[in-house]
Amino acid sequence: MTKKALITGLTGQDGSYLAELLLAKGYQVFGLVRRSSTSNLERITHLSGNVEIVSGDLLDQSSLMDVIAESQPDEIYNLASQSYVPLSWTQPALTAEYTALGVSRLLESIRRCKPDAKFYQASSSEVFGQPDESPQTERTAFRPRNPYGVAKAYAHWMTVNYRQKYNLYTCCGITYTHESPRRGTEFVFRKITHTAAQIKLGFTNELKLGNLDARRDWCYAKDAVYAMWLMLQQEQPDDYIIASGETHSVKELVECAFNCVGLNWQDYVSVDPAFYRPDEPVQLIGSINKIKTELGWQPQHSFEELVKSMVDYDLTKLSNGRA
Incomplete structure (x- = not known):
């Protein structure tokens, strides 16, 4: 039976690489794109005809519920956010709407429409802000220092809370800076x-x-998206740091x-x-001991x-x- 996956943030660096990975593994891939979006579609032009573009918006709860109800994905990867840290200072409310509250809307849509779906939330090393230890581990306290980091911290803990409260398969990948030729x-x-x-x-x-x-x-985005996929293939959900170490x-x-x-x-x-x-x-540097030991993942580049x-x-x- 063909697995189905829904990716938000399809037009971004990570979304495009993840779509390639899932297609190579035989998935049917849906990509959530805002109908009024002016996003650069250059990163996904080569995927035209292979990915089914669906219209939805993290600001609109009903559109998310409709997309999930109609596509019935087995896996959902939330890679969409306002992800440029300096912009989060000039547009803090918009950053909160997409990067924080957007995740609440998505989690609630999953709970109502597809509670057996596996959910990946793209967390960020920015949640650590000015950490009190280095390297950071999954147990390091969150001390974000910018609106983006604050929004990501909210999204992270909401994901954890939905796992605990509703027994959903939700997990967070705390990704450090990852790069590729598709980076802005x-x-x-x-x-x-x-x-x-x-x-x-x-x-x-x-x-x-x-x-x-x-x-x-810094690590390679291709390595990072493989870790994201790997996290959703486990029997039990958990949170992991994704970094070069x-x-x-x-x-x-x-x-x-x-x-x-x-x-x-x-x-x-x-x-x-x-x-x-x-x-x-x-220093912001991620310890990859947990993901290396439990999932067998480490950077390949x-x-x-x-x-x-x-x-x-x-x-x-x-x-x-x-x-």
């Missing part, structure tokens, strides 16, 4: 690989960045990206205090492989006349 250029990793390619091709000659010593736990500095990232194009990064990179983020006295794949993608795209 507003995020620092893609900004660096894209600009390195632009400089190599003569389209620009400068890259402005903030604190080069800042460190991040190691950190690299922005400087290391820059050096690696410019090495890929044969340039000395110091000739092109300047530091702009406007891009500095608040001090981070404790190295940091260097990830950087090279993104630089190569940007070189090809820019050489073909696409931004």
